[in-house]
Amino acid sequence: MRTQHASAERGGERGLHHSRSIVREVFASTSLTQRFILSPASRHNRSGERAAIDQPCPAARRLSAETLSMDDEEVKRRTPPLVAAVTAQGVAAAFLFLATTFWPQGLEAPFLLVFAQGLLAAAVSAAQHAPRWWWLIHALFPMAIYGALQLPIDPVWYLIAFIFTLAIFWRTDVSRVPLFLSNKPTAEALLQLLPAHAAQIIDLGCGDGGLLRHLARARPDCRFVGIEHAPLTWAWAALASRKQPNLSIRRGDFWRESLAPYALVYAFLSPEPMPRLIAHARKTMTDGSLLVSNSFMAPGAEPEAVIDVDDRRQTRLYCYRMLGLGRGKVPA
Ligand SMILES: C[S@@+](CC[C@H](N)C(=O)[O-])C[C@H]1O[C@@H](n2cnc3c(N)ncnc32)[C@H](O)[C@@H]1O
Known part of the structure; x- marks a missing residue:
């Protein structure tokens, strides 16, 4: 894997230091303000937000200014x-x-x-x-x-197909996040980003839990949590993970979850929920913790690093370090 951008390298962050990453581009400034996950400019200035997403991610570029400022209340108000x-x-x-x-x-x-x-x-x-x-x-x-x-075809088969699809994809119409899974090279890259010490890690929308099982086997000292709302997908993940003692798979809506206990939060969603995700992360994650988004940039936020995974689909991991939020230390 290759690290494309890094705004700062910090001691003790095993992943970014010890990976086989190549730092290709160092962000110009390491001033404290610019190292904040959301700088004042990107937090308050709409044109600043646009400038931030006009960079590498075409999917994020398509997001309208309206979507960029979307919070939980606006999500509820939308048709x-x-x-x-x-x-x-x-x-x-x-x-x-x-x-x-x-x-x-x-x-x-x-x-x-x-x-x-x-x-x-x-x-x-x-x-x-x-x-x-x-x-x-x-x-x-x-x-x-x-x-x-x-x-x-007997109409009952349409009903069965509908229920089966619903149980796997659940409310994709609302979440705008379909089911697709992280691959092994991504799991390997993510392993490099885990803290060196014992910590809790969460996968928001864990799908079949395959990624978490890979990580949990490799890091028995860490505790892994997966949240999944689709009933059949969750049941599959829970069943397949039942023998992994440091992994728990819960059924639920990750938007209701506080991210405070987690040193690393992983998400593989879609462009649509990214503004809400970064807002949720800022609200609930603690200082020093890391949000890793597979493939989708968080608008208005500056990634600490962008990691190119060496796989066929050219996966990119956007790493957002939560700094300057004043909410304690990375949980051990
Ligand atoms: C793209 S898949 C990623 C699966 C897994 N994280 C991986 O990387 O292999 C996204 C998953 O998130 C789930 N999901 C979407 N919105 C959710 C929500 N609000 N709460 C819980 N799960 C959700 C979907 O059902 C889907 O299984």
């Missing part, structure tokens, strides 16, 4: 994506219903209606300012339903 999606299809269906009262011949060409339903729903979705991939989903969804109804 739930499922409601927006049902509204788009509902408006399209109502429009077509009215249209067929004036043009009943349309009912004789059901495929045309289904096609029109998709296009109209996509247009409503665009008017809702939904991301473009939602437009495509709206356009294709009615055709997929129409196609499935033509197949000689």
Whole structure:
């Protein structure tokens, strides 16, 4: 693995010192203000926030200024994506219903209606300012339903498939975090970042728990916690990890979790929750602890290091050191 940026090297941080990392670029200043996880500029100045995300991560670059300042309250106020999606299809269906009262011949060409339903729903979705991939989903969804109804499959199988998918992906529509797993080279890179002393480590949304099992086996002196909200994924992780004494897998919502006990917090989420994640980290993590985000930058925050993992998918780990928050020391 290679460390691409490092704002400071600090004694006792075994991971960054003892890894095989190559420090390619050292951030210009090591002044205390700039070493804060969120400098005053990036915390209070919107253009500063934009400048910070205009750097390496294309996914973070797409985040709007509105999303950047999003906190827990704003998340609650947003229209739930499922409601927006049902509204788009509902408006399209109502429009077509009215249209067929004036043009009943349309009912004789059901495929045309289904096609029109998709296009109209996509247009409503665009008017809702939904991301473009939602437009495509709206356009294709009615055709997929129409196609499935033509197949000689017992409807109960659709119900079973729905429940199975729900149990694995749970509320991806709300969390905007699908299930994909960290690979072995990433686990190895993460091992290098663990503190030299015994500590607690958490994986926010631990998936099948594979990453944590790898770490827990390698560091029996540390305690590992995984939080997962999808029922089947959690059950799988808990079952597979039952013989690992220093690893506990809990079912729950990680947004309700205080991150104070953890020396290292790992997250492999998506661009969408990153503004909320960095806000949550600042609120609950302690001084000196490390937030490691796989692939997704935290907008408005300066990573202490960016580590390029030597794997096929070119994984990047963004490391944010919590400094200057005045909340005690790294828990031992
Ligand atoms: C991309 S996967 C990463 C899995 C694992 N951390 C890894 O790196 O292999 C993200 C996981 O987070 C879970 N997740 C998303 N939002 C969550 C939440 N609010 N609380 C708990 N789990 C969540 C998803 O169900 C999914 O399993």
